Amino acid sequence: MLISMLLGLIAGLTIFFIAIIVMSKAVSRAADYQFKKWISMLTTNPIMGILVGSIVTAITHSSSGTTVMVVSLVNSGVMNLYQATAVIMGANIGSTFTAQLISFNFYAFVPHLLFIGVLLYYLNFHPAMKQLGKFTIGFCLLFIGIEIMSNSMDPLKHVPSFQQLMLSIEDHSFKGVLVGLFTTAIIQSSSTGVAILQSMGFQGLINLTQALPILLGQNIGTCITTIIASFAVDKNGKRAAIIHLFFNILGVVLLYPFLDPFAQFISQLTPLNPVRQIANAHTVFNILNTLILIPFIRHMVWISQKIIR
Template sequence: MDYLTILLGFVGGLGMFIYGMQIMAGGLENAAGSKMKTLLEALTKNKLMGVLLGAAITAVIQSSSATTVMVVGFVNAGIMNLTQAMGVIMGANIGTTVTGWLVSSVEWAEFLSPAKLAPVALALGVVMMVIGKRQRSKDIANIVIGFGLLFIGITTMSNSVYPLRDAPAFQEAFIKLGKNPFLGILAGLAVTAIIQSSSASVGILQSLAAVGLVPFGAAAYIIMGQNIGTCVTAILSSIGAKRNAKTAAIMHLLFNIIGTVIIGGLAMIYLEFINPVMAAGMISQTQISVIHTLFNIVTTVVLFPLSNWIIKLAKKIGRVDEEGVDPGQVYLDDRILETPSIALQSTVKEIGRMGDLVEQALDVCKRVLFTRKDEDIKYLKEEESVVDKLTNGISDYVIKISMKQISEKEHQEVAHMLQIVSDMERISDYTENISEFAEALKDKKVEFSDVAKAQLEEMLDVCVSSYSYALKAYVDQDKEMALKVIEQETKADDLEVKLRSSHIKRLAQNLCNTHAGIVFLDALVCLERISDHARNIAEEVLQQVAE
């Protein structure tokens, strides 16, 4: 028996299987990008919503490891707390079973046999890729091509190991794995840890089962080990992260180990003492999919009520409590970049947080020119420094997203983000200027006239509200709110001309202090420019909504 030929054929088939899975996942992710952004909003909901979210995202990107790595990134970025992370981790284990069902479909749907479907899928996908002009067509083409490659890969693996069905040593090895749960779990763990994909390791098991090599008992224990092995990727990704993020990886490991202990113990009792005949019989690809799915669903149902206890245990092991938010830190994580559509939505949230800080500064501006309190002046200067840090961090992250394989629409979204961040930063600069005006008034001990105060308050209301509308328009992608900004900005322009003319007349009549008059005019300029930048944000939103 030529073992080298068998090995080369198996490795080649595995490579094609993994590559097909990645191509299909990439196409699914791009095609479902907007839906995945909507799903991300569920992070603010309860733990059950997190389970559904984790299952949905994993079904799209075809990897529980990738989902859990993203969770580690979300926790590290402060986007997700540990309770939300727990729900997503549980759901990811369920979502990863989708690939196994695709592979096993050849048994329960004859028309899906690789020999018939894979060549057709590849041919159709290539035709769509060549003649398709729109990005969506190319995304669908990638899904179809990936599907074909995945099937060809699993067939190649099965064909390459077919001679081993007559090899006594190989059969004996699987029998031992079935009789020794610890060895079976260890084998599944090792293979999954090496290739870092439970979907791929389940595919390997199914390719061996297709030629009648795997006993039922061995498969059951190997599948349990695969669920533990998939934790390795998340643990590795948490190296260098904050303790909270490391705790998320520990939660994933604990969840799968506890599930394996409980379900593995029940399986051992059933297969060893109640139905040893089933344990010794050969397993099919579909039965592997059933066991994989049932194991993950039952584990989630059993451990869901105990999830808070698992979180506490993980915190104790990781020696961490929930960490507070540092407003100057950019809560975006490079781990999330592997799924650009979600990275974009995370960035939208972070821009929204930065926008809230600017809005808070503008609220202080509404009073600082009149009260001139030291704490307000200090706050505005510190807030501007925080916004500068956020601007640099967010812009760098957005550029990293642009370097990924993203759609044309997402490239346009990146451009809008960079412009909006720039406009927010400029507004923050003007809030600092206003704090300096307040400081100058305080140092010179001068006051505005009652008329000047009333006019400044009117201008502040118009310009601050224009920014508030602009921020809401961006966060909610609200066209009507964006149009309100344009109305307010036009009003601010007219008001600036009117108030400037009125104030110059007062200065000419010595009705106003000269120093206060200069500050008044400078403040008008700053406020009018704040409304200009608010309009820029609104126009970017209108372009996004129209695209």
């Protein structure tokens, strides 16, 4: 049972990762240097920066991809740290788009969309249509991977040690934060981590009270990709990575004392749907964190400059 469950989980994760890579490459090939220049021009205002970060991340389904791009743009001088901070905030909001899509019953449309994507890719009407087809194929693979993961986790209902772990997280929420942090740091994708949580919620393996601290830890764990990318850039690129980490840690610290009332509020929005609850918690947390910290963009930049001299 355990081996078949692990094989199913690995297969689902692999398809999920392939889907994100396919979509990201389709978007990057459709965009040239002019796209980066437009991003630089549009992000001079913090609100516009947040909007750009949200849209780019929602399209690519990868906040890590957006923040790594931001680090490279800062490193090349196309974007300054104030612009970068706003885009990073937006990337955190945009990363919740995948979870929201998963929370709706979208699977019935996947075979039809996959057929359209294959047609657009192979009929080759136009290079842009080819990339759109590639993106659509990746988008469908995303849901296929999640479906496989969800089905593979069903046997966990009957594993006593797993049940004990979930109960211990409910009583000791900091353990959940650590679980989310380390697992997301290993897989380097918060979207994947949240998708796994939603799959567990669908199978009745986890409730919102147990999922919420893990969700917070995932927001910190996703910063590892940006930190690794910053090793190859100059001091401003490293500062952008520090800002990303600092922003997410601050959000967790601010919400952590209010986990119970926050969970109650989210539960009331969709009382009978744990998958939607996890998606809504992910979205509301990142929007609240951004709204609270927008006035402190300059302070975060100043702190990053003190850390990386």
